[in-house]
Amino acid sequence: MKSAGETAQKNDARMALSGVIGDVFFAETLFDALSDVVFFVKDSVGRYVVVNDTLVRRCGLKDKAALIGRTPAEVFSQPFGQRYLAQDLDVLAGRSEIDDQLELHLYPNRDPGWCLTRKTALRSKSGEIVGLAGISRDLAMEDKKNPAYHKVAAAVRLIHERYDQPLSLADLAQTANMSVAQIERYFLRIFHLTPRQFIIKTRLDAASRLLAGKTSVADIAQACGYADHSAFTRQFRATVGVTPSQYRAMLGV
Template identity: 80%
Template sequence: MDKTKLEMAGARAALGEGIADVFFAEPLFDALPDVVFFVKDAGGRYVVVNRTLVKRCGLKHKDALLGRTSAEVFARPYGQNYLAQDQAVLAGAGEIEDQLELHLYPNRDPGWCLTRKTALRDASGAIVGLAGVSRDLAMEDRKNASYQKVAAAVRMIHERYDQPLPLPELARTASMSVAQLERYFLRIYQLTPRQLIIKTRLDAASRMLAGPASVAEIALACGYGDHSAFTRQFRATVGVTPTQYRQMLGR
């Protein structure tokens, strides 16, 4: 490590020791209405939360969340799935990075977010808790100058999500390489092309599940070759099976 890095490491350590409240970022996250922020202890219980999470849970005060696990806060089976994620991170299984998830908000409207969770370690390296954020997806930012370069590919996904959509074909539609397509998708949508395809298909599926069509019919209409493939993808992303989701909607 060179001299500059050593000096910065020392400055970082000194600053860390001098901060009275290690959770100084809490009021900063309170100011972000599209970002959920939380810190949990080794048992997966909320220690720090921001106002956005409180609102998403349909609660009024942070105290209503503190000391509780996800399984005690969210409806089944969402809460159990979130707790299982926490337990995996706390057990040292690694971080959760940009997990695309569908949430049901208190008004029962679905909303998409990208979730990240990382372990918190003490000075000896032992895991003592975790911190996480879930960021709402702000789709189709047309103010971005590069939007038009991928608009054609996005239109293809929206119009043909019921069909196979190989990346080379999407790239040709956008007149760019696959690498360029992926880079622009991440810049504009904070999603890979594959993630956007999944999101578009499951958006359509979640809407159809509010109606009378069978799960098998919905699977075919949303581009899945068979019922089981659709159910696996839906459960992996949404956290429940299509049938369970339909029941949660009261259908």
């Protein structure tokens, strides 16, 4: 825990720096260099003020000017755009912050992509919320080049083989010959996901592939490890932002 002196010193350093930086949005240039990270700053009503090149490409647009001054509801197809705006308005109202939320996105070419999203409120010197900043980081899954991957490989294999069955942290830990705390740390280090998020992702990956075919939603729910149709629909909507049937319709099936 930081002492009062350390906190005061940190605040003094911030104040000194804020007084000499000419462009408070200097990070935009840095984030332009990251092709796997979306970065944005929005104003008090959720309109884009700063974006990076990755976000422009993900939206299928040509330049940043096409995004500035618009809300997600005006940029993304529905119901995705309205969902992102609703997230923003919750953050701007001080009701919540988005902290590494697992999300499945549909890119302009209809390819699905997984990411972790984080959004935080921006406050004035008086403490008033005046905007928000956020990032959405692509998940490069199955990072088998990571030196630690072999330690959790057995647990990952178990998830892929038995995602249609109930799986507990204890099951995964026993398979990897680790404690529960150890396997949670390794999953976060390698995949940037908790084991539970990894299971959800694996199940919904399978579900999204099946939704591109003619299998009924009820049968897909059962095949992907959900107790019933409604449990599957709740999880799918919470992660993707639409129901399985809406997702299927967006794919043109």
